[in-house]
Amino acid sequence: MSPIKAPRGTKDTFSPEINSWQLIERISSEVLELANYKEIRTPIFEHSELYTKSLGQVTDVVQKEMYSFQDRSERNLTLRPEGTAGVIRSFIEHKLYVNPLPYRVWYCGPMFRYERPQAGRQRQFHQLGLECIGILDPRIDAEIINLALNVLENLKIPNLSLEINSLGSSETRTYYKEALYNYFNNYISDLDTESQMRLQNNPLRLLDSKDTKIKALLEEAPSLLDFLDNDSQIHFNLVCQYLNSLSIRYTINPLLVRGLDYYNKTTFEIKSSSLGSQDTLCGGGRYDGLIQSLGGPELPAIGWAMGIERLLLSIPTNNQNIANLDCYIITLGEKAKILAFSILNQLRNSNLKVDISFYDSNIQKQIRRANQLNATTCIIIGDEEIQKEIVVLKWLKIQKQEEVSLNKLDNVAYKILSS
Known part of the structure; x- marks a missing residue:
């Protein structure tokens, strides 16, 4: 009889690799607690509706990657594919908005997505993340970017770079989607079937396409930054100024949109060139409309998440703090x-x-x-x-x-x- 093995896309973690996990958890906890972010732990599964409402019906996560099932009472449940939605659900359910804001929390735990397993990416993976709710001030945007860099720098991860963008308001994106649709529709025959579907459902998804033909077309495509409303432009300029004041170097990338529908205004990614093509360590941004869309008050919010498995590939061997x-x-x-x-x-x-x-x-x-x-x-x-x-x-x-x-x-x- 063959021994039972772990399901594809899952992984056992034990010594000495567990020492690196503990190092990540310890350093991130120290950095975030010093900035007055408190830990939160939410359920590993939620009602499926939470994710279909928050992430967007036409996102890859909802359409292709969620682990959803019915329990014995025929309730539709989903293993959490990301951490933000659960935090917002908790914030609304427990009426935490009646307390003084901002509400600052961080989390670390397993997430689940049906993807092709590869180095640094599993079907049960782990994320470290933070959320800051209740403040629209662009200083918060710069603060959480700085905290993410502090965590990565304390882990001594080399060759870090920061890319930022602004997605503007919902009106901004409506006008920009129309312009993007009109542009790519002229090249419809050059698009594969999946890209044509993205063009119909959400043209913004073409901006982070890995297809070489689309990348070439994007060089002449309309730029999102040219469509920003005045308020979003002012906000973005101030975020850049605050990053400058912290001597944080960055590149403005107008193609950076992230993969979930709830983002607006500031969005960013932190990368390490030592990782090769899968080089993104941290991603996040604003989601000012998400709380209200899930039945809560109208409050701004911003956050980020890091993949622990990707961090493990990035930590220098001599910094893994093997416990003697x-x-x-x-x-x-x-x-x-x-x-x-x-x-x-x-x-x-x-x-x-x-x-x-x-x-x-x-x-x-x-x-x-x-x-x-x-x-x-x-x-x-x-x-x-x-x-x-x-x-x-x-x-x-x-x-x-x-x-x-x-x-x-x-x-x-x-x-x-x-x-």
Whole structure:
């Protein structure tokens, strides 16, 4: 009988890779909490209507990628494909808008989309994201972009670049979609079937097409920035000014629209050229109309999300913070096992990462095991050490050892933590 394997597009995560996950979670939590963003945890599945209303009926996510099902009560449910909609649903349901604004939250957890699995992209994937609700001020736009860069820079991810754009108001996009439709309709025979469908349903989706023919046509296509209303233009100019004040370099990319219908005004992506063609690490923007469309008050909002799997590919190997073992305890004889068990607990209470040998092999094999675990030191206890009321402390990297009295084990913890 063949062993059962994990479903295609899912992945087990364990040591040593889990150390990189923990590094991402720790650094992002520290950066975002310092900026007064509080963690939120929403359900992994929601009513399907939440996503069809918020993401847009003609988006690839809704049409092709959602994991939707009926439960035993015949309710239509969907495993969450992204984090924003659930946060907004929670904000509205619990009437959090009655509290002082802005409402600042961050989240980290699994999402689900039916896509072709590849490096950095799985069907169960994980996102780190934040949302800021209730403030229209362009300083918030610059703040969340800066926070995203802070997270990535603290992870020491190289070759970062920022692209920004403005999608303007809903009226802006209506006029621009019409102009874009008229332009591409002249080249309808050059478009493949999928691109023709996009042209009919939402011409903006052509802007991020990977098709080489469409990319060439876009060079002469109308620019979204030429259609911006006055308010959107002022807002975008101020965002750029605030980014300048933070010495953040950026490129204005008029083709940047993102893949979901709820975006308006500021939109942005942060990329790393070290990743190749799949180079986007973070994407986000404003979604000022989403809360009202889902039954809440008319409030502006902005956010971003990062794919954890993509971050894992970007973190330098020497920055993955592999967690070493501080001490490995080796015992020789039954009496030593009893004494070592109490020493193990004592050292762990002193904040040392300690493990103990459960094997009766000879001392050289046990020392070899300590080296395999990348331990800094090992403590050796045998009958002779018990009689002398000492332990042998061996420093594995420099191959030196010393005797330490049992009543001075606190010195062992201090020495190891200071090394």
